Amino acid sequence: MTDTALNTPLPQIKSDYTALVRQRRMYSGIGVAIFIVLMVSGFMVADARNAGGFWDGWHQMLDFPAGVLSEAWEKRANLPGLLWRYLPALVETVNIAIVATLIGVLMGLGLSLLSTRGLALWPGAIPLFRRISDVLRAIPEIVIALVLIFMMGGGPVPAMIAIALHTAGAMGKLYSEVNENADLKPVEGLTSVGAGWMQRMMLGVIPQVAPNYLSYALLRLEINIRASAILGFVGAGGIGYELRNSMTFGMGKFDEAAAIFILLFLTIVIVDQVSSHLRNRLIGPGAH
């Protein structure tokens, strides 16, 4: 019991403690102050560089939705027909997302296995595959899509490739985090009976991580449906393209815009609900 603290007089402990607390408070105070300065000055810069200012614009925020809604309400008889008319475009958008998720997940699976310590086929190349995932993840889909549109014309294929590449990068990172938690004993067992790399991965790793993989893939599908709608807006087909057309016509075509809004909203909500239900069944509630 020769604890030094016991030999220190109580008032000194107290003053040390208050000094420590004061220092801590000062640091967090400075942090908060810097944060507030950044937020306020950032807002002012953004406001100054924007075409319309925040204070002039915010009360007009509801004008456009109100215009769309009132026009859609006037022409509500058209709505079922319009919904039916834009259904094929919606199907295309969803198809782009599904195919891109399928391809991207498979590519990401390969990338993740090749970039996880203990599982990689070529351990020396792990940093290379990690950087590949990083770069694929960092390039926004829109850039790849626009470049591909230049090379292969409009249509769903450029959007699909763009989203698939981005998905591959994102999944490469997420899956390799999952892989790191996988038990290596089945892999060792399979190695001891002379299994090849593919067999070790297929039989030793995939069954362990499949529920997590599927859950992430479903989450990605939700994200990709949104991405696919956005890419349509810049010219890659699907419902986003139709939305932009109806928007450029402006007044008089807002019933079409409303129909597309409804379709997009319903699709996103339904896919979100179904996927979160499936994910809860796969890995239990509360995960990712």
Add this chain to the structure above:
Amino acid sequence: MTTATIDMTAAKSAADRLIARKRLVAFGVPGIVLVYLTYIFFAFDIPGLADRMRLDNAAILVSDSYSYKTHVTRDNRSGEISVAKEGERRGTYPEGRLPDWVTMTDGGAEIVLPHGHRVTFGPDNTATYVHPDWGTLTLQASRADGVTMSVPEADLPDWVTHSSARVDIRTEAGRLSMTRNRTEVFRYFFGWELFWFTLDSPYHDVGLARILVGERIDPERSNIAGAWHDFWNNAMWRHKEVAWALGETVLMAFLGTFGAAMIALPLAFAAARNFMPVLLVRGLVRRVFDFVRGVDALIWTIILSRAFGPGPLTGALAILVTDSGSFGKLFSEALENVDRKQIEGITSTGAAPVQRYRFGVIPQIMPVLLSQVLYFLESNTRSATIIGAITGGGIGLMITQAIQTQKDWEEVTYYIVLIVLIVIAMDWFSGWLRGRLIGRSQ
């Protein structure tokens, strides 16, 4: 013994059923995927892709992204000769400062190409191409006959294409094309043209060492200040605008993410079961979160850009609105998982409600909250590029404009490199900040 047998039969049939189901899944799922992909193959018109594919565009894109060409052009009517990078006005060499591989002669010019190739612009609209392995080919442009050649057609090598109106010579060293009105030589160079200084700057083609320590180049101003000014205001690469655009993109992500977090945090209390006993309020707030998330960022962007016009603020608000829904959901889930004991402990010391939240709740949810916010900050840097392309702000706008003009692919490459670097930097920064604020182990 009988019970054991019955159990065995039951277990066996259960196992059989399980195996049959697994077999169905193992063959059925790939089967469905295959059928689906076949449908997609035709729905996306993959067979027609080969026709639509523009391989020449792809070749232009690739070669343009790492190299540039300098044009030496003679107007066949006036006889005027100009030398310009990429044939652009801003890249035109001024009189008397021509590159050393072009020599003006009386009534023409001598152009030296790599690998021993040479082109001579002679008098009377003639041009001679000297190929070291093949020989010499002289072209003549005239108003009456179009373009004629010194060698009969049958003897021409395959790198010459010709019609009566145009002759085109393409070798590994460069390209010479002649029409009735114009004779043009392209020499290709590796790199991005005029990236540092445009031709009208006195610092063009001056080494870095001379700018830093050499004598004053422009008598008006010091070397470093002058060089910085000319670089920063480079009219071709627009470094100043690019830097601002990158700043705008990061600003959109920053304002949007943290603004969303600040709005979502108080609302999340109203959506958490253990803090808001009134079902009606809780349900209402949750539906608001769901609605905001369900109306996609694309739609929010469109609505907001109608009200605020194009610019970074619109992008920031679009991110803010969309993400406050996501944050609201995540934060309220985190709040539902807090430990009541800490709050009770704080309450027992006689703390007021605000103090209870400050010392009992916030420290518990802070790590989850911060790691989510920082994760979103990184992913929103990328979203801000896309939103910028739609609303018109930041690097997203610049890159879509550069792609849509379909000629400055080196600029597109430059912007892509910058975007990748900035996203990776934000990824690293948010990881670092997360490590500093909530410890490495999280």
